Amino acid sequence: MFEKNKIRTFLSCAALVVLAVAGCSAQVINSAARPISLNATLQEAVTVTLSANAVNFTLTRGSANNPGSTAITATTQWTLRPRIGFVSVYAFFSTSAAALTDGAGNNIPSSAFSISNNGGAFQPLTNTVPFGGANAGLMLSRWLILGFNRTGTHNDVMDFNINLTGSPNLPPGTYTGTLTIQAQAI
Amino acid sequence: MGKHSFLKVVVLGLFIATAVAFSSAQAINSGAQPIALNATLGESLTVNLSAAAVNFTLTAGSAANPGSTTITATTAWVLKPGRTAMTVDAYFASAAAALTDGAGNNIPSSAFFISDNGGASAALVNTVAFGGANAGLRLANVAIGGGNRAGSRTDLMAYNINLTGGTLPNLPAGTYTGTLNIQAQATP
Numbered sequence: 001m002f003e004k005n006k007i008r009t010f011l012s013c014a015a016l017v018v019l020a021v022a023g024c025s026a027q028v029i030n031s032a033a034r035p036i037s038l039n040a041t042l043q044e045a046v047t048v049t050l051s052a053n054a055v056n057f058t059l060t061r062g063s064a065n066n067p068g069s070t071a072i073t074a075t076t077q078w079t080l081r082p083r084i085g086f087v088s089v090y091a092f093f094s095t096s097a098a099a100l101t102d103g104a105g106n107n108i109p110s111s112a113f114s115i116s117n118n119g120g121a122f123q124p125l126t127n128t129v130p131f132g133g134a135n136a137g138l139m140l141s142r143w144l145i146l147g148f149n150r151t152g153t154h155n156d157v158m159d160f161n162i163n164l165t166g167s168p169n170l171p172p173g174t175y176t177g178t179l180t181i182q183a184q185a186i
Numbered sequence: 187m188g189k190h191s192f193l194k195v196v197v198l199g200l201f202i203a204t205a206v207a208f209s210s211a212q213a214i215n216s217g218a219q220p221i222a223l224n225a226t227l228g229e230s231l232t233v234n235l236s237a238a239a240v241n242f243t244l245t246a247g248s249a250a251n252p253g254s255t256t257i258t259a260t261t262a263w264v265l266k267p268g269r270t271a272m273t274v275d276a277y278f279a280s281a282a283a284a285l286t287d288g289a290g291n292n293i294p295s296s297a298f299f300i301s302d303n304g305g306a307s308a309a310l311v312n313t314v315a316f317g318g319a320n321a322g323l324r325l326a327n328v329a330i331g332g333g334n335r336a337g338s339r340t341d342l343m344a345y346n347i348n349l350t351g352g353t354l355p356n357l358p359a360g361t362y363t364g365t366l367n368i369q370a371q372a373t374p
Binding site for chain 1: 212214216217219220221223226227229264265266267336
């Protein structure tokens with residue numbers, strides 16, 4: 001009987017030792033780190049959207065004041081890389097001689113077409129800009145790009161007028177043309 | 187690092203910075219946004235009169251009953267290409283009753299004469315673009331071409347009523363009123 005108790009005591013101690021050893025060997029095992037290279041590119045972008053894309057004019061022969069039927073807002077949005085530069089917005093025709101035409105050889109030149117931008121004075125499209133024909137454009141606005149405004153939005157509210165004092169003998173008819181708005185970051 | 191080497195580094199740095207600046211100075215253009223423009227210059231054709239009333243003191247059976255005044259009709263036009271003619275007409279609504287006393291006694295248009303710009307007097311007996319049949323007179327017919335799509339003209343009208351024809355010598359005394367119209371037309 002005494003021997004039996006000894007054996008039980010021995011077995012209990014042995015079990016405790018086994019458990020202790022097992023507990024000591026349960027450490028976390030980590031694999032090697034496997035890197036994944038991430039590369040995200042946000043492209044530079046400059047966009048222009050217009051609040052409308054048509055303007056009508058009811059012309060009066062020889063009159064300086066022939067306003068367009070509606071103003072149009074050009075909204076320019078940009079996302080640029082860090083740089084120092086400018087964003088410019090231009091309005092232009094493809095040719096200065098015939099901004100609008102009746103298709104029968106009678107034309108309204110770009111010099112007779114004026115834009116008032118954001119309430120400023122009316123200015124004819126007589127400058128050479130990066131787009132369009134020579135002497136057929138107007139820079140609406142330009143702003144400096146610095147660190148704080150690499151992304152942003154700008155509005156140009158354009159009012160239009162056709163001055164016919166330089167074309168007093170323009171024959172009656174329907175004159176059509178296309179004015180283009182485009183922005184450039186440089 | 188010596189002074190010379192330091193300068194070399196600075197120059198090299200400037201070169202690299204310049205190259206980077208140039209490489210990033212490409213222009214970025216937005217899409218071109220078109221605005222359709224539509225301008226209409228309308229035609230116009232107007233007639234203005236120097237006066238709007240003429241009185242006649244009639245003598246029974248007389249051929250010569252001139253109006254109290256002459257009237258100048260000024261016609262101005264701005265016409266689109268394709269128009270080839272512009273006419274000016276004088277007319278009554280009815281040939282039978284150019285003027286009437288309202289009691290059935292009438293002066294026909296054939297008794298009413300106009301001398302235009304000093305020319306011979308002519309009765310209003312033609313059918314023109316406006317008014318009643320056989321109740322008009324064409325004062326002018328202007329050919330329109332590239333050189334005169336815009337223009338103006340004047341017609342100086344002197345009037346007479348001839349009471350010698352038909353039963354007119356027996357026209358009863360009274361006040362006879364009527365409306366003579368002047369109107370222009372561009373064709374086609």
